[in-house]
Amino acid sequence: MSLYPPYPPFFGFAGVASAMVLSTVGTLFGTAKAGIGIAGLGTFKPELIMKSLIPIVMSGIITVYGLIVSVLISSALTPTFYPLVAGFIHLAAGLACGFTGLTAGYTISVVGDSCMCAYVYESKVFASIVLILIFAEVLGLYELIMALIMNSKVMGLEVC
Amino acid sequence: MGYYSYGLPPFVVVVIALYILLTGSGEAFNVGRFLEESSPYAWAATGIGLCIGLSVLGAGWGIFITGSSILGGGVRAPRISTKNLISIIFCEVVAIYGVIIGIVYSAKLGEFVPEAHLYTRENYFTGFALFWGGLTVGACNLLCGLCVGITGSTAALSDAADPNLFVKILVVEVFGSILGLFGLITGLLMVSQASDFSAASSLASPLVSVA
Numbered sequence: 332m333s334l335y336p337p338y339p340p341f342f343g344f345a346g347v348a349s350a351m352v353l354s355t356v357g358t359l360f361g362t363a364k365a366g367i368g369i370a371g372l373g374t375f376k377p378e379l380i381m382k383s384l385i386p387i388v389m390s391g392i393i394t395v396y397g398l399i400v401s402v403l404i405s406s407a408l409t410p411t412f413y414p415l416v417a418g419f420i421h422l423a424a425g426l427a428c429g430f431t432g433l434t435a436g437y438t439i440s441v442v443g444d445s446c447m448c449a450y451v452y453e454s455k456v457f458a459s460i461v462l463i464l465i466f467a468e469v470l471g472l473y474e475l476i477m478a479l480i481m482n483s484k485v486m487g488l489e490v491c
Numbered sequence: 492m493g494y495y496s497y498g499l500p501p502f503v504v505v506v507i508a509l510y511i512l513l514t515g516s517g518e519a520f521n522v523g524r525f526l527e528e529s530s531p532y533a534w535a536a537t538g539i540g541l542c543i544g545l546s547v548l549g550a551g552w553g554i555f556i557t558g559s560s561i562l563g564g565g566v567r568a569p570r571i572s573t574k575n576l577i578s579i580i581f582c583e584v585v586a587i588y589g590v591i592i593g594i595v596y597s598a599k600l601g602e603f604v605p606e607a608h609l610y611t612r613e614n615y616f617t618g619f620a621l622f623w624g625g626l627t628v629g630a631c632n633l634l635c636g637l638c639v640g641i642t643g644s645t646a647a648l649s650d651a652a653d654p655n656l657f658v659k660i661l662v663v664e665v666f667g668s669i670l671g672l673f674g675l676i677t678g679l680l681m682v683s684q685a686s687d688f689s690a691a692s693s694l695a696s697p698l699v700s701v702a
Contacts, residue, residue, distance in 0.1 A: 337615040338526035344623035344681060351677045352630040355670050359634045363641040366663040370649040373656045380659045387666050398673050401627075405681050410616035 339418030343408045346425025347401045350478065353429025354397025357436020357471075361390025365443030372447045382457065383450060386443030389464055393432045393439070393471045400428040400478040407485060417485045424481035431474035438467040527697045531609065531618025531688065532600075538625025539596045542678070545629025546589020549636025553582035556640035557647065564651035571650045574657060578643030581664060585636045585671045592628045592678050596621050601687035608690040610697050617685040624681040631674025638667035 365386035373380045404421045446460040511519050557578045565572040599617060646660035 336523055336527065337610075337612045338523055338619075340616050341526055341619045341623075344619050347677070347681055348623045348627040348630075351627050351674065352634075355631050355634045355674065358670060359638045359667075362638050362663065362667045366642045366660070366667075367645050369663060370645040370656070370660055373649060373659060374652050377653065377655060377659070380656075384662065387663050391666050391669065394670055394673055398677060401677050402680055405677070405684075408616075408620075408681075409684060410612045410686075 335412070335414060339413050339415045340408055340410070342415075342418035343404065343413065343421040346421040346423070347405045347408075348425070349422075349429040350397050350400040350404065350425035350432075351429075353426075354394050354432030354436070354471075354474070357433040357439075358390045358394040359436070360440040361393065361436040361443065362387055362440075364440035365390065365447070368444040368447030372451050375451050379450060379454070383447055385461060386439050386446070386464055389468045390436055390439050390443075392468065393436045396471050396475045397428060397432050399475060400424065400482075403479070403482055407482070414488060417488055420481055420485050424478040427481065428474040428478040431477070432471055435467060435471035435474070438470060439464060442467055524697075527610070527615075530606075531614045534618035535596070535600060535621035535688075538622035539593055540625070541622075542596065542625035542629045543589045543593040545626075546592075546632035546636075547586045549629075549633035550582050550586035550589075551636070552633070553585065553636035553638075553640025553643065554579055556637075557582060557643035560644035560647045564647050568651040570654070571647055571657075575643070575647045575650060577661070578639065578646060578664060581639045581643065581668050582636050584668065585632045585639065588671050588675045589629065589632050592625070592675060595679070596625060596682065599682060599685060599687050601689065604688050604690045606696065608693075608695050609688075610695045611689075611691045613686050614688050617682075617688060620682045620685040624678045627681065628674045628678035631677070632671050635668060635671035635674065638670060639664055642667050 369380060369383050369387070372383055404425060407417070407421070442460075442463050446456070446463070449456050450460065508520075511517070557575070561572060561575045561578075599621060604614070642660065642664040646657055646664060649660050650657040
């Protein structure tokens with residue numbers, strides 16, 4: 332058992348993959364479910380469709396967060412000098428990013444779908460729709476913050 | 492009956508694992524040794540297979556979700572059938588992404604390296620990179636195909652209800668199709684630092700050590 336085994340990139344790449352894939356699952360929920368809500372709204376009031384694209388854009392931002400984290404982690408992966416602790420930290424950062432993005436996307440999907448049902452009948456609820464969606468989007472921002480903090484720990488590792 | 496079919500296999504696995512652990516053979520659960528002794532070619536080939544397989548699965552799933560809605564809506568509103576083929580094309584593009592990445596990854600396999608010179612750090616890195624890259628691209632394309640399929644089905648039925656809605660719901664579908672593109676970017680970035688499989692100059696095998 333050596334100090335620098337060759338298999339830590341397995342865990343590092345697992346972090347990259349989970350950050351990207353799980354954030355994409357969140358965006359899938361958000362885009363599909365909110366899109367169905369928008370189509371329902373557009374059948375009755377087509378002039379409101381452009382304003383109600385906000386949940387779709389916010390779901391897309393969740394994937395961008397996952398993309399940022401996966402690009403950051405994969406740029407730090409090298410075959411030489413990659414200690415096991417770096418692999419585990421990258422795996423943790425990727426999982427944190429991914430599961431948070433999954434949750435944020437699912438939240439945006441449910442909120443967006445039900446908000447579109449309300450928006451058809453009462454157009455004054457738009458301000459509260461945007462507020463609720465912002466709170467859901469901030470969950471996705473937490474994923475980015477957490478992954479960035481963990482990734483910065485890897486930068487400070489030194490040869491022992 | 493659910494208890495026997497869902498509970499019995501995990502129970503058997505746990506009993507066997509505990510037996511191995513408690514009778515002094517706990518070293519068998521050595522994850523590091525498994526990763527060191529498994530061939531990098533196995534990881535790389537599995538990744539390439541998953542990449543193309545999952546991408547095509549996503550494309551096909553999206554196509555049948557959209558297609559069934561187009562055909563169903565086309566019964567009462569036949570005008571929608573030609574315009575909504577663009578949703579099918581969006582789904583097909585997802586499969587093309589998988590093919591592209593599969594070809595790029597296959598080029599990294601390079602020439603055949605014999606087993607005795609295979610197990611270098613760079614080859615381990617390439618094997619793991621191709622596996623997780625292929626899985627990322629395949630899964631992202633699967634999810635993108637699903638997303639485009641659901642929103643394409645929504646667009647077809649909205650078009651059948653009101654022709655002015657099609658272009659506006661198509662915007663939602665474009666937002667869905669960028670998921671596959673992001674997966675492609677991530678897959679390409681993951682293997683950018685991985686070199687082709689190359690032979691070591693001396694003996695490099697985890698099972699035989701050179702004194």
